[in-house]
Amino acid sequence: MPGTDDNSSADPAPAQTQPTNRFGKAERDLLALGIAITATVLFVGTSSSALTQVIHQIKGIGLGPDLLLTNALLLNVALVIFGWRRYDELCIEVRQRRSAEARARQLAETDPMTGALNRRSIGPAxxxxITACAARGEVAAFVMIDIDHFKQINDFNGHAVGxxxxxxxxRRIRAALPExxxxxxxxxxxFACVIPFATHAPERIDHVAGQIIDLIAAPITVDDFNGEVTASVGITRSDRQNRLGTGPADAAGLLHMADIAMYNAKKQGRNRYFWFENAMESELRYRSEMxxxxxxxxxRGEFVPYxxxxxxxxxxxxxxxxxxxRWHSPVFGVVEPDAFIPIAEEIGVIAELSEGLIARALEDARGWDPSLTLSVNISPVQLRDPWFAQKLLKLLTASTFPANRLEIEITETCLHQNVAMVSTLITSLKNQGISVSLDDFGTGYSSLSQLRKLxxxxxxxxxxxxxxxPRDDDSQTIVSTIAALxxxxxxxxxxxxxxxxxVLAQLAQIGSFRAQGYHFGRPVDAAKTRDLLAAQGLLVAAHGDTHLAAQGEAPDAPAPAIAPEPAATPQRRSA
Incomplete structure (x- = not known):
């Protein structure tokens, strides 16, 4: 599950207490009280006799109080003061201990930063x-909420802002919840919420979920951060069966189902909510296998460049x-990047996967005609690596591939994440002689000022x-505008x-471009690419000059053209 190691709120460990003798404490308390009571009784008994003798002495009757009796009286006074004072101290100690225990229990059950319950306490609660709802003929909705891209917010703004x-x-989630x-x-x-509702009125939960999403998406201003965050929400209900089908799910089972639904919301684009469905669990199991x-x-080296x-x-x-x-998987077959790239990004292995592919591609491209370039897409995750340019230079050096034949493609949607970091990376790459292109233009958030500055x-x-x-006038207008730009x-x-x-005919009416697509050739592996280039005389050996390949110099003779392939059914581009 998407999840993060930033700003984690680990439940506090239970307080470690030494073994205590509760009976011993009670005995000490009773002993102090007994001393106080006994001393008080003795004081009453001795003081009556001693005071009577004192009064008689004052009246001139008798010899006055006995010395032993007077000492006993003074001792009783001391014991009374000691006993009652000690008993009062013990009562204060008991109250403080109970207060400390209540405080420790509160810390163990609540999140200290937000004041909400924590993972340990939400289950029993x-x-x-659910039991209380069942007694009233109601059910409870378990709602899982995850802040989208929160790790990036932490990385860019610091944990204090996070x-x-x-x-x-x-605070905003709490404002959307019923009492x-x-x-x-x-x-x-x-975050997680549990909300009672009538069995026949699940729309109440839809309303609350939508309100939570809207409230979180409102602009937030914190220190230097002034922007918007979004949330993905997953929901399930307490009358669903557990995974064994033997009865209603408990809190742990509901959390599991809501978590799966929340992950589905993230996969469908984030900033939305979904109710749990059984098919989601099968899909999650498939993802886990992926x-x-x-x-x-x-x-194992199963990822290969096409x-x-x-x-x-x-x-x-x-x-x-x-x-x-492409992924040549012994289990899933040949897998296109739309399926495995998001997974590699989320589990943190995209850099290792991408660098391995680039290294193999550079080795393959060394044998091509030196006039040919190699274009490589990089992941938005790699853009956040301040050492990416140095890693790429190391790969170029190891393969002795000329930097001026390499082109790095950055998708337009990356620009709004951190323009300053992207600008620094582009400058560093260009200083090494590498070309940089803006990929997928028209689908993201770049502006004319960014194109001018970057x-x-x-x-x-x-x-x-x-x-x-061929079928959309708006697309013709957009392409013409981009060409003019x-x-x-x-x-x-x-x-x-x-x-x-x-498509080629329509494009030719707008201008002359570098073009790629199934009309000119499908993606193929390194061996088939070499066969294609050999047939066109575009391998280094065809010119008999490996020195030119090492220097990245183009030959004088123009490269032959490649014949178009027969028209093919359009498919999604594989990045």
């Missing part, structure tokens, strides 16, 4: 509320290739606009998604 954002989110609901912080950026497979596949040609649209001349990842070398039009050219900024354009002759 949920079971108790803590204050969590406190504000907790009888429970609320807990499970740790990190995860996670294990990805980790093992990296170690290459799709990029050509000059006017002449058909091959200009280079884009590297596209030193991109190329713009890639997102395939969704290109493939729709590129010309104005002095940036060459790559059009991806050229799937057939009709």
């Amino acid at each position: 949920t079971d108790a509320l 803590d204050r954002i969590l406190v504000e989110c907790a 009888e609901a429970l609320m807990a912080r499970l740790g990190g950026d995860e 996670e294990v497979g990805v980790r093992q596949g990296i170690a 290459y799709q040609p990029q050509v000059d649209m006017g002449t058909g001349r091959v200009l280079g290739f884009e590297m596209l990842a 030193p991109f070398d190329r713009i890639k039009i997102d395939r969704s606009f290109v493939t729709a050219l 590129g010309a104005g900024l002095g940036m060459p354009i790559t059009a991806e998604g050229v799937e057939d002759e009709a």
Whole structure:
């Protein structure tokens, strides 16, 4: 489950107490009280006799109080003072001990930062509320809430700001809950709520879930952070059967189901809620198997680079290739990156996977004609690595691949995350001679000012606009506008998604671009790519000059053109 190790709220450990003799304490308390009472009784007895003798002496009757009796009286006075004072101290100690125990119990059951229940206490509280609901003929909804991209907020703004954002989110969640609901912080950026509702009125929970999402999404201003956060919400209800089908689920089972529904909300785009369905658990089990497979596949070298040609649209001349990842899994078959890249990013292995693929691609591309370029997509996760440029330079050095033949593609959606860091990375890459292109242009949040300030070398039009050219006037307008923008900024354009002759014809009416798509060739592995280049005379051996390949110098003769493939059914682009 998405989850985070930042701002984690570990439940406090139970207080470690030494073994105590409760009977011994009681005996001491009774002893002190007994001393006080006995001394008081003796004081009453001796003081009556002693005082009577004192009075008689004052009246001139008798010899006065006996010395022994006077000492006994004074001793009784001391014992009375000691006994009652000690008993009072013991009473104060008992009250303090009870107060400390209550405080320790509170700390053990609540989250100190938000004041909500914690993971330890929400379970028993949920079971108790479910029992109370059943007695009234109601059910309870278990609601799991996870703050989206919270780790990035922590990384960019610091844990102090992250803590204050969590406190504000907790306040907003609490404001959306009815009075009888429970609320807990499970740790990190995860919250849980338990809300009673009538069996026939689940729309009440829909309303609360929607209100929670809307309240959290409202702008937050904390120190230097001024922005919006979103939340993904998963919901289940207490009358669902447990996983064995033997009865209603308990608190632990409800948490598990709500967590699965919350993960489904994240997968569907975040900032939304879903009710749990049984199919979600099967899908999660499949994902778990995929996670294990990805980790093992990296170690076994099952991820391999494929290459799709990029050509000059006017002449058909091959200009280079884009590297596209494929997973040759012994369990799942050949898997495209849309399936495994998000998993690799979430489990933290995307950098290892990507660097391994880039290293293999650089080795493959060394044998190509030195006029051909290699384009590589990098993950947004890698953009947050301040050492990425140095790691890439190390790969280039190890493979002796010329930096000026490598092009790094950064997706447009990365720009709004941290423009300053992206700018630093682009500058560092360009200082090494590497070209940088803005990928999927038109689908993200980049502005003209960002395009002017960030030193991109190329713009890639997102395939969704290109493939729709023959049937969508709006796409034609967008592509024409992007082409004019590129010309104005002095940036060459790559059009991806050229799937057939009709798209190519429409694109030709707008301008001349570097193009790629199924019309020019499908992604194929390194061996088939070499066969294709050999047939076109585009391997280093075909020119008989390996020195040119090492220096990255282009030969004088133009490269032959590549023949278009027959029209193919458009498919999703594999990044």
